Amino acid sequence: MKKNEKIRMENICFSYKDQKILENITVSFPENSIVAVTGPSGTGKSTFLSLFNRLWETLGEGRLHGKMFVRFGGRMVDIYGDGFSAAELRRRVGMVFQAPNPLPMSIYKNIIFPLKLAGQRNNGEMVEKVEEMLMKVHLFDEVKDRLHSDARILSGGQQQRLCIARTLMLDPEILLLDEPTSSLDKNGSTRIEDLLLELRSERTLLLVSHYKDQISRLADKTYELAGKCLMRIS
């Protein structure tokens, strides 16, 4: 076991509706880094990402074999092992989707939503944390006067930054990013990329992306998913 290892996959095979998607993948990713996964469309990149927070389980009909370990609190934990719930895992492994998905509520309520789920009730602390997170994603100045407006009125780029802020509220140690800039314009993409580079210093980021130039700007390690296998390409 390497000292700075954050994630380790051992002989992972995954099939969905009897169709093999991933076969015998063994790999480990270091902490505080950006690991990019690229590859042709339809090869299962999003599915690959959903293994790390067990989100594929919500769709049903998937089957996983092998072991997956994540270092939590200095100890490698089998995330599919007994006694480790999917809900608990998802609070420690955040995910940002290809299209921004703000919930149908105000900007403020969107951001505190994860805290509500985690059972936090201290409004004073929540207000402080909302401000802190909005500043972190460089959104505070743009929305500070309309925190109680519906989040769906924001632009695509603002919505995506809002979703990142919402994901960061529980301080996840790993961030899964499924083509987070694909629905944004150049300006919006640049802001998100800058933000990801800032976040790298304190957490592990797994980024699925089609854009080679984006990968070269961001990634510490790059893998390609093709033919059901994961290959290191840089």
Added chain:
Amino acid sequence: MRLLSRLSVTVFRLAAFGSGLLTIAVFLMMLSFGWPLLTDGQFFTLLAGEWNPANGLFGIYPMVVGSISIAFLALLFSLPVSLGTSFVATVLAPPPVRRFVLGIIRFMAGVPTVIYGFVAVFMLVPFMREQITGGSGLNILTAAIVLAVLIAPTMIVFFVSGLKNVKPEYCLAVDALGARPVQKLIFLLIPQAWPSIVSGIIMGLGRAMGDTLISLMLAGNSIAIPASVSDSGRTLTAHIALVIAADFSSMEFKSIFACGLVLYIFTVIVVVALRWVSPGQDLRSI
């Protein structure tokens, strides 16, 4: 192709317009047949008075009380069970269990009403008579229990449909944030599916108010005003069925159109009231 499209739109519009017109026509027909009673100065006597045809009294108050008490009691029994079942069938149970529960519900919805009544006469009525209410066992409580079973599938189908139609991207977002199934239900699915839940309640109550056979078979059909749920009672629908079977021209017969009018107006009031109190689709409860 464009002509076909236009023709379809016209046909569908005519169908929608015709449905609305039919509803109004039914109301006018009942009004016209019940008019002699309404113009006879007996309107309030009719609504608030007793039923004593021998003395020229055609009050439908006992039937109004019977209908309302049986329908609301049935809704009271059925609503929590229906909500719970729909939660199990959409979120709380594993997929195979969900499929099994939904299969049972669909089967229940297809069982003819008379079968429920028939089974209740031989199984529930003796139990109620000997263990719970005494008397004949034919009373408001017995009818309400069976009616609750009868309206449950209708409500569950509405609830499940509403819960399943919540936008997948919202569900994905909430799942990815670490929501447990119950939290997903409380914070996302119920507020989003609220209009469908209200529609299901309206349909359930409408079915309970409109059902004839169960109350006819199980409520006892007494024309006295019921004082408790263990008393026998008669609903407006059962009253219509009983009178129409024996008469066709007297004032007594005409009173059943007043029963129909009351049922109609009551349904309209319930629908409007529930629509008025039901909130929009935003998650305001959080």
